[in-house]
Amino acid sequence: MISQNRITDPSSPRGKLLASAAKLFKKKGYSKTTVRDLAAEVSILSGSIFHHFKNKDEILFAVMNEVVIAMDEALKSEIKKAHTTLDKIRVLIYIELQFIHGKTSNATAVLLHEWRALIPEKQQQILSSRADYFQLWDEVLIQAKSEGLIEVEPEYLRHFLHGALTWTSHWYQAGGELSIDGLTDRVLILALKNNIDQ
Amino acid sequence: MISQNRITDPSSPRGKLLASAAKLFKKKGYSKTTVRDLAAEVSILSGSIFHHFKNKDEILFAVMNEVVIAMDEALKSEIKKAHTTLDKIRVLIYIELQFIHGKTSNATAVLLHEWRALIPEKQQQILSSRADYFQLWDEVLIQAKSEGLIEVEPEYLRHFLHGALTWTSHWYQAGGELSIDGLTDRVLILALKNNIDQ
Amino acid sequence: MISQNRITDPSSPRGKLLASAAKLFKKKGYSKTTVRDLAAEVSILSGSIFHHFKNKDEILFAVMNEVVIAMDEALKSEIKKAHTTLDKIRVLIYIELQFIHGKTSNATAVLLHEWRALIPEKQQQILSSRADYFQLWDEVLIQAKSEGLIEVEPEYLRHFLHGALTWTSHWYQAGGELSIDGLTDRVLILALKNNIDQ
Amino acid sequence: MISQNRITDPSSPRGKLLASAAKLFKKKGYSKTTVRDLAAEVSILSGSIFHHFKNKDEILFAVMNEVVIAMDEALKSEIKKAHTTLDKIRVLIYIELQFIHGKTSNATAVLLHEWRALIPEKQQQILSSRADYFQLWDEVLIQAKSEGLIEVEPEYLRHFLHGALTWTSHWYQAGGELSIDGLTDRVLILALKNNIDQ
DNA sequence: TATGAATGAGTATTCATTCAT
DNA sequence: CATGAATGAATACTCATTCAT
Numbered sequence: 001m002i003s004q005n006r007i008t009d010p011s012s013p014r015g016k017l018l019a020s021a022a023k024l025f026k027k028k029g030y031s032k033t034t035v036r037d038l039a040a041e042v043s044i045l046s047g048s049i050f051h052h053f054k055n056k057d058e059i060l061f062a063v064m065n066e067v068v069i070a071m072d073e074a075l076k077s078e079i080k081k082a083h084t085t086l087d088k089i090r091v092l093i094y095i096e097l098q099f100i101h102g103k104t105s106n107a108t109a110v111l112l113h114e115w116r117a118l119i120p121e122k123q124q125q126i127l128s129s130r131a132d133y134f135q136l137w138d139e140v141l142i143q144a145k146s147e148g149l150i151e152v153e154p155e156y157l158r159h160f161l162h163g164a165l166t167w168t169s170h171w172y173q174a175g176g177e178l179s180i181d182g183l184t185d186r187v188l189i190l191a192l193k194n195n196i197d198q
Numbered sequence: 199m200i201s202q203n204r205i206t207d208p209s210s211p212r213g214k215l216l217a218s219a220a221k222l223f224k225k226k227g228y229s230k231t232t233v234r235d236l237a238a239e240v241s242i243l244s245g246s247i248f249h250h251f252k253n254k255d256e257i258l259f260a261v262m263n264e265v266v267i268a269m270d271e272a273l274k275s276e277i278k279k280a281h282t283t284l285d286k287i288r289v290l291i292y293i294e295l296q297f298i299h300g301k302t303s304n305a306t307a308v309l310l311h312e313w314r315a316l317i318p319e320k321q322q323q324i325l326s327s328r329a330d331y332f333q334l335w336d337e338v339l340i341q342a343k344s345e346g347l348i349e350v351e352p353e354y355l356r357h358f359l360h361g362a363l364t365w366t367s368h369w370y371q372a373g374g375e376l377s378i379d380g381l382t383d384r385v386l387i388l389a390l391k392n393n394i395d396q
Numbered sequence: 397m398i399s400q401n402r403i404t405d406p407s408s409p410r411g412k413l414l415a416s417a418a419k420l421f422k423k424k425g426y427s428k429t430t431v432r433d434l435a436a437e438v439s440i441l442s443g444s445i446f447h448h449f450k451n452k453d454e455i456l457f458a459v460m461n462e463v464v465i466a467m468d469e470a471l472k473s474e475i476k477k478a479h480t481t482l483d484k485i486r487v488l489i490y491i492e493l494q495f496i497h498g499k500t501s502n503a504t505a506v507l508l509h510e511w512r513a514l515i516p517e518k519q520q521q522i523l524s525s526r527a528d529y530f531q532l533w534d535e536v537l538i539q540a541k542s543e544g545l546i547e548v549e550p551e552y553l554r555h556f557l558h559g560a561l562t563w564t565s566h567w568y569q570a571g572g573e574l575s576i577d578g579l580t581d582r583v584l585i586l587a588l589k590n591n592i593d594q
Numbered sequence: 595m596i597s598q599n600r601i602t603d604p605s606s607p608r609g610k611l612l613a614s615a616a617k618l619f620k621k622k623g624y625s626k627t628t629v630r631d632l633a634a635e636v637s638i639l640s641g642s643i644f645h646h647f648k649n650k651d652e653i654l655f656a657v658m659n660e661v662v663i664a665m666d667e668a669l670k671s672e673i674k675k676a677h678t679t680l681d682k683i684r685v686l687i688y689i690e691l692q693f694i695h696g697k698t699s700n701a702t703a704v705l706l707h708e709w710r711a712l713i714p715e716k717q718q719q720i721l722s723s724r725a726d727y728f729q730l731w732d733e734v735l736i737q738a739k740s741e742g743l744i745e746v747e748p749e750y751l752r753h754f755l756h757g758a759l760t761w762t763s764h765w766y767q768a769g770g771e772l773s774i775d776g777l778t779d780r781v782l783i784l785a786l787k788n789n790i791d792q
Numbered sequence: 793t794a795t796g797a798a799t800g801a802g803t804a805t806t807c808a809t810t811c812a813t
Numbered sequence: 814c815a816t817g818a819a820t821g822a823a824t825a826c827t828c829a830t831t832c833a834t
Contacts, residue, residue, distance in 0.1 A: 013793095029314050031229040035829060047831080048794050056829065113314075116227050151392070152384045156376075159369050160362040160388055167361020178354075186350045190358055190388045194349070211818080233804060246819050248805065409814095425710050427625040431808060443810080444815050452808065512623050547788070548780045552772075556784055559761020560754040567753050574750075582746045586754055586784045590745065607797080629825060642798050644826065795834080803827070810820075 007066050014052050016042050022063045022106035030060055030110070030117040060114065061122045067107040068126055071099055072133045079136060085147055088140045089191060094184045096165045101174040112166050134158070151193040161191060205264050212250050214240050220261045220304035228258055228308070228315040258312065259320045265305040266324055269297055270331045277334060283345055286338045287389060292382045294363045299372040310364050332356070349391040359389060403462050410448050412438050418459045418502035426456055426506070426513040456510065457518045463503040464522055467495055468529045475532060481543055484536045485587060490580045492561045497570040508562050530554070547589040557587060601660050608646050610636050616657045616700035624654055624704070624711040654708065655716045661701040662720055665693055666727045673730060679741055682734045683785060688778045690759045695768040706760050728752070745787040755785060 008015040020041040024033040035056055039046040053059045075095045082088045099108040111126075118126065141154035150157055164187060172183060206213040218239040222231040233254055237244040251257045273293045280286045297306040309324075316324065339352035348355055362385060370381060404411045416437040420429040431452055435442040449455045471491045478484045495504040507522075514522065537550035546553055560583060568579060602609040614635040618627040629650055633640040647653045669689045676682045693702040705720075712720065735748035744751055758781060766777060 029229075031227075034827085045795055046829085047796065050830070051793060116311075151387050156384050157388075159365060160385065163363070163365020163368075164358040164361040166365060167357060170361075171357050186354050187358065189349050190355075194392045232802085242818095243820055244804085245806075245821065249818060254804065425625075427623075430806085441816055442808085443817065446809070447814060547783050552777075552780050553784075555761060555765050556758040556781065559759070559764075560757040562761060563753060563757020566757075579750075582750050583754065585745050586751075590788050628823085630823095638797095639799055640825085641800065641827075645797060650825065795832105797832095799829100799831075801828100804825100806824075807822100808820100811816105811818095813816080 006069050008062075013042075017049070017052055017059070018063055018066065019106070021059050022110050025060065025063065025114055026106045026109040030114045057119055057122065060110070060118055061125070063107050064111045064114075064118065064126050065129060067099065067104055067111050068129045068133070070104060071095070071108075072129070072136075074099070075133060075136050079140070085140065085144050085149060086192075089144055089149070090184060090188055092137055092140055093161065093165065093187045093191070094180070096162075097168065097180050097184055097187075100165065100169050101172065101180060105169075109169055112169065149192060157191060161187065164190065204267050206260075211240075215247070215250055215257070216261055216264065217304070219257050220308050223258065223261065223312055224304045224307040228312045255317055255320065258308070258316055259324070261305050262309045262312075262316065262324050263327060265297065265302055265309050266327045266331070268302060269293070269306075270327070270334075272297070273331060273334050277338070283338065283342050283347060284390075287342055287347070288382060288386055290335055290338055291359065291363065291385045291389070292378070294360075295366065295378050295381055295385075298363065298367050299370065299378060303367075303372075307367055310367065335360075347391060348389060355389060359385065362388065402465050404458075409438075413445070413448055413455070414459055414462065415502070417455050418463075418506050421456065421459065421510055422502045422505040426510045453515055453518065456506070456514055457522070459503050460507045460510075460514065460522050461525060463495070463500055463507050464525045464529070466500060467491070467504075468525070468532075470495070471529060471532050475536070481536065481540050481545060482588075485540055485545070486580060486584055488533055488536055489557065489561065489583045489587070490576070492558075493564065493576050493579055493583075496561065496565050497568065497576060501565075505565055508565065533558075545588055553587060557583065560586065600663050602656075607636075611643070611646055611653070612657055612660065613700070615653050616661075616704050619654065619657065619708055620700045620703040624708045651713055651716065654704070654712055655720070657701050658705045658708075658712065658720050659723065661693065661698055661705050662723045662727070664698060665689070665702075666723070666730075668693070669727060669730050673734070679734065679738050679743060680786075683738055683743070684778060684782055686731055686734055687755065687759065687781045687785070688774070690756075691762065691774050691777055691781075694759065694763050695766065695774060699763075699768075703763055706763065731756075743786060751785060755781065758784065 008018055010016070010019060017038070021033075021038055024037055024041060027033075028037070035049055036046045038059070039049050049059075053062065075091070078091045078095055079088055082091045099105070100112075115123065137158050138154060141150065141157055144150045145154050152160070168183065172178070174180060206216055208214070208217060215236070219231075219236055222235055222239060225231075226235070233247055234244045236257070237247050247257075251260065273289070276289045276293055277286055280289045297303070298310075313321065335356050336352060339348065339355055342348045343352050350358070366381065370376070372378060404414060406412070406415060413434070417429075417434055420433055420437060423429075424433070431445055432442045434455070435445050445455075449458065471487070474487045474491055475484055478487045495501070496508075511519065533554050534550060537546065537553055540546045541550050548556070564579065568574070570576060602612055604610070604613060611632070615627075615632055618631055618635060621627075622631070629643055630640045632653070633643050643653075647656065669685070672685045672689055673682055676685045693699070694706075709717070731752050732748060735744065735751055738744045739748050746754070762777065766772070768774060
């Protein structure tokens with residue numbers, strides 16, 4: 001589903017490093033993950049990390065940046081396939097949940113929860129990469145508002161949904177009794193103006 | 199509005215330390231706030247901090263614990279004054295927003311965003327203090343469900359709302375064009391099953 | 397048995413402090429015993445210690461000095477009562493064991509084992525107070541040598557016996573199957589030239 | 595004389611660190627020797643110490659452990675070469691004096707005098723390594739007792755001699771008028787039952 | 793590219809001591 | 814005399830980063 005353009009080959013040393021970094025940053029937090037931890041995870045010595053990344057910041061940035069690119073590409077690709085505005089809203093929610101709970105959950109968690117660990121300069125870079133993604137959300141929600149599908153102002157709704165979705169990483173377990181589709185359905189109910197019976 | 203039982207007197211040395219800690223932990227993050235930073239903020243020397251708290255962990259815990267207690271007391275007190283279930287749902291949302299964006303916003307931000315920095319043992323303590331607060335939410339939402347006011351299962355809805363509210367700290371600015379009351383209204387729309395016209 | 401001249405009254409605040417200091421210094425070592433530990437032991441606050449002693453060094457010095465004085469007085473007094481040289485040697489050994497394992501064992505242990513913790517200047521003071529005590533040992537042993545009671549040179553023998561006696565604090569338990577008298581007998585055997593049958 | 599199995603190569607960084615640690619721990623005591631002192635002694639920076647040892651405790655342990663191993667090996671090897679029980683007793687004393695006053699005097703002094711500075715858990719490890727050494731002493735002394743060479747019970751005698759020998763570090767100067775052989779002779783006189791004329 | 797020893801600035805924490813009350 | 818909050822220098826230890834091999 002997700003195209004891998006501009007994404008490091010996961011079987012390369014750099015790719016393995018990024019995957020391990022995402023895993024450890026999620027598990028222990030960025031600041032508590034040492035470069036030595038990371039080196040140990042990929043069975044090299046700490047000094048060798050710096051042949052692949054200039055410094056620890058760069059690793060965090062790369063983890064985040066790759067997931068940002070992947071999310072944007074995935075959303076663009078899936079939105080195209082959706083024909084009604086309702087379907088498009090569903091895609092917005094579903095893709096985000098897929099990233100949070102699917103194969104890229106580690107990197108996505110890092111993007112969402114280690115934001116402040118990133119140095120401000122690089123936060124800006126990520127934000128501008130992420131603008132496209134939010135733009136897609138806004139387009140769909142503005143259309144939905146004009147169609148009377150939603151009630152709350154699109155910008156506010158985007159923030160509300162983003163918050164609700166992000167927070168699922170703290171309580172939702174993929175593989176439990178509630179599927180990601182089921183979860184998507186419930187979030188959709190929140191978003192929509194239920195005036196008739198949807 | 200908020201009773202101050204079991205809360206450190208804010209004019210005491212300990213109280214000042216806690217307020218400054220909340221401010222700095224919010225601004226720079228717990229792990230990047232040094233004990234020296236904190237001491238400088240209250241114009242004492244770093245060693246003197248340990249006259250008031252056994253270690254840095256204890257400070258984070260105290261900041262969180264006081265806000266947990268205050269939230270619980272505030273919610274209990276306001277819920278009592280609300281007569282309809284609809285009013286009660288509004289109170290759930292309003293109180294949380296008040297804590298996130300009002301006078302206790304620093305401490306509340308720390309509670310919500312520095313969770314992982316807290317050592318696991320103390321996370322447990324906070325969680326059990328917080329159980330009361332969540333219990334209040336559940337009681338109201340279960341009642342609302344039985345009255346047909348909401349559609350999504352109460353537990354899921356609580357998580358969605360909690361996420362949406364928490365996330366407001368990243369984008370909403372109190373004092374802007376949208377008041378906290380206005381913000382509360384919008385969140386309420388999400389929560390409710392709008393079958394007639396609310 | 398031990399006269400209390402020049403020794404602090406044990407029921408006075410200073411006396412209680414010294415007794416507690418001896419106890420703690422023996423148990424935890426001087427450097428690991430904090431002024432706060434000591435204050436807690438006598439139920440005062442740490443700042444109050446400095447009304448009784450100028451600094452921590454002084455406490456260690458006082459503990460040592462009092463036991464040095466007491467040992468000297470005890471030995472002088474008991475030697476007088478011994479009539480033969482053999483009896484006197486026995487007294488040398490017995491008194492030392494009595495101090496190491498009797499009521500003053502804490503302070504004696506501190507004197508013997510915390511020597512290096514004392515600042516050099518005060519080590520000199522203790523050494524000169526202790527000269528009298530060693531003088532008594534030397535007088536007795538020189539006489540013993542001239543009578544053919546011992547074989548090894550008196551000065552060496554004094555060191556050997558002193559080492560053997562000091563070391564008993566690491567293995568001998570008063571109140572066990574071997575009494576202090578029994579222990580004295582065994583040390584005496586070492587000291588004496590057993591040419592006939594002692 | 596001393597085989598170096600299981601002993602760190604003294605020319606390696608770790609070996610140099612251990613030698614310097616032994617020297618400083620003897621001179622100033624363990625607790626008064628700072629990690630910075632130690633680093634300065636080997637001309638590295640304090641942080642680099644922790645490249646070789648996990649913490650300060652480990653350094654003390656390593657110093658003690660190496661000398662314990664060396665003493666055991668030296669004693670085993672020399673005891674084998676002694677044919678009579680009398681010779682063996684002499685070896686017990688001589689080896690201990692060699693360690694206390696010979697090339698390994700620093701480390702041996704640390705083993706004997708910094709015992710309490712070692713954390714209890716590691717004291718146990720040293721004690722169990724040291725059991726072999728004491729076992730050799732006991733075997734020889736028990737044999738000596740059965741041959742009528744000594745009078746005092748072997749276990750007590752071991753403690754007395756150990757104390758007397760340990761104490762020599764406080765007064766005996768190698769290279770003075772009394773040689774280590776001469777010192778050994780004097781201690782031997784203490785140990786033996788001099789019934790005829792030895 | 794990988795190693796691993798060394799760096800050096802930084803961290804939380806300790807503790808004897810002071811002093812206004 | 815006692816208090817207890819504050820001091821401030823010192824401590825062990827951490828860790829991202831460098832660099833000769």
